[in-house]
Amino acid sequence: MRSPAELSSAFRESGLKVTPQRQLLFRLLHDNATHPTADALYASASQQMPGISLRTVYQTLTDLTSMGELQSFDFGNGATRFDPNVGSHHHVVCRSCHEVADVYVDAAADLDVAGLEGFTIDRSDIVFHGVCARCSATPHATTPQPTSQTNSPTTGDMP
Amino acid sequence: MRSPAELSSAFRESGLKVTPQRQLLFRLLHDNATHPTADALYASASQQMPGISLRTVYQTLTDLTSMGELQSFDFGNGATRFDPNVGSHHHVVCRSCHEVADVYVDAAADLDVAGLEGFTIDRSDIVFHGVCARCSATPHATTPQPTSQTNSPTTGDMP
DNA sequence: CACTCTATCTGCACATGATGCGAACACGCA
DNA sequence: TGCGTGTTCGCATCATGTGCAGATAGAGTG
Ligand SMILES: [Mn+2]
Ligand SMILES: [Mn+2]
Ligand SMILES: [Zn+2]
Ligand SMILES: [Zn+2]
Numbered sequence: 001m002r003s004p005a006e007l008s009s010a011f012r013e014s015g016l017k018v019t020p021q022r023q024l025l026f027r028l029l030h031d032n033a034t035h036p037t038a039d040a041l042y043a044s045a046s047q048q049m050p051g052i053s054l055r056t057v058y059q060t061l062t063d064l065t066s067m068g069e070l071q072s073f074d075f076g077n078g079a080t081r082f083d084p085n086v087g088s089h090h091h092v093v094c095r096s097c098h099e100v101a102d103v104y105v106d107a108a109a110d111l112d113v114a115g116l117e118g119f120t121i122d123r124s125d126i127v128f129h130g131v132c133a134r135c136s137a138t139p140h141a142t143t144p145q146p147t148s149q150t151n152s153p154t155t156g157d158m159p
Numbered sequence: 160m161r162s163p164a165e166l167s168s169a170f171r172e173s174g175l176k177v178t179p180q181r182q183l184l185f186r187l188l189h190d191n192a193t194h195p196t197a198d199a200l201y202a203s204a205s206q207q208m209p210g211i212s213l214r215t216v217y218q219t220l221t222d223l224t225s226m227g228e229l230q231s232f233d234f235g236n237g238a239t240r241f242d243p244n245v246g247s248h249h250h251v252v253c254r255s256c257h258e259v260a261d262v263y264v265d266a267a268a269d270l271d272v273a274g275l276e277g278f279t280i281d282r283s284d285i286v287f288h289g290v291c292a293r294c295s296a297t298p299h300a301t302t303p304q305p306t307s308q309t310n311s312p313t314t315g316d317m318p
Numbered sequence: 319c320a321c322t323c324t325a326t327c328t329g330c331a332c333a334t335g336a337t338g339c340g341a342a343c344a345c346g347c348a
Numbered sequence: 349t350g351c352g353t354g355t356t357c358g359c360a361t362c363a364t365g366t367g368c369a370g371a372t373a374g375a376g377t378g
Binding site: 073 | 232233239249251253254260261262263264270273274275277278279280281282283284285286287288289291292295
Binding site: 012015017018019037038039055058062078079080 | 334335336337344345346
């Protein structure tokens with residue numbers, strides 16, 4: 001998604017208003033690679049703006065998504081994840097702490113696919129499920145951290 | 160998943176009981192390629208067995224899944240989908256009627272992937288999103304049908 | 319067949335994520 | 349400063365699932 005300043009201009013030019021709540025969410029989402037849930041954003045926002053409504057967070061996320069500034073994903077862990085990275089990419093999800101990281105897949109266009117007869121495809125998502133480095137070390141890790149990229153390139157096989 | 164007869168034997172041999180409710184669900188799920196939701200199964204089951212509880216349907220689905228007889232998928236349409244096809248395969252989902260069809264992808268193991276550093280992968284799911292043949296013809300189709308495979312091989316590009 | 323031990327079924331409460339609604343509020347502009 | 353419409357917020361409501369406990373009924377045993 002675009003920068004907070006760019007979004008503010010775009011909003012005003014579209015007749016939409018630039019409220020403090022929206023500006024805060026613009027900042028919280030910009031360059032945010034954690035794929036946060038609405039609730040996580042609400043928690044962060046509440047620290048800087050006590051009294052902000054969860055309803056407003058949902059509303060703003062829905063608006064930004066329909067404007068194409070955000071992507072939303074459901075990885076089956078209960079809550080929708082929002083992603084300011086609207087470029088084409090894929091994801092890996094930790095089965096233990098539910099951390100989500102971006103994955104870039106090359107040459108995916110060459111896949112030999114059977115079963116799409118009759119369908120007009122406009123989007124393809126690949127989701128890798130596994131265990132992150134931190135959870136591998138600490139079997140019972142729970143709290144996901146903002147970001148962290150570690151070593152040990154364990155590229156699992158692709159069924 | 161295995162046939163109703165095989166499942167009945169397996170259940171009894173494991174000390175589990177073979178109830179009419181379970182037998183009905185065995186039949187409803189066997190060779191079922193529609194990727195039904197718990198609610199859809201409950202609707203079907205209720206016709207043949209009025210009074211069956213939705214709770215029992217959920218319970219049985221959970222049991223069969225943890226026994227490896229079913230796979231469950233969440234395509235982000237609100238309800239979990241259950242799949243008696245436990246072999247390795249992928250899916251295409253209609254954005255309009257939410258119909259789900261199986262997709263078989265070859266050579267997926269050769270993908271050039273960046274971003275999995277630190278993760279130990281044990282499963283990879285590819286989901287194609289698009290519009291099915293029926294919804295392409297009837298712009299406002301709603302009710303998904305059991306199965307149907309049509310022509311016009313529109314293999315969309317893979318981002 | 320009758321008995322007994324348990325697994326199972328069912329109804330209801332509860333949890334969670336998300337949306338619908340309307341009155342109070344405030345951004346943006348004259 | 350005042351106005352009008354878009355926003356915010358709180359609360360009700362919906363949807364999918366799960367926890368719980370008493371009633372029910374498989375399936376061996378005598
Ligand atoms: Mn991403
Ligand atoms: Mn399938
Ligand atoms: Zn983890
Ligand atoms: Zn369709």
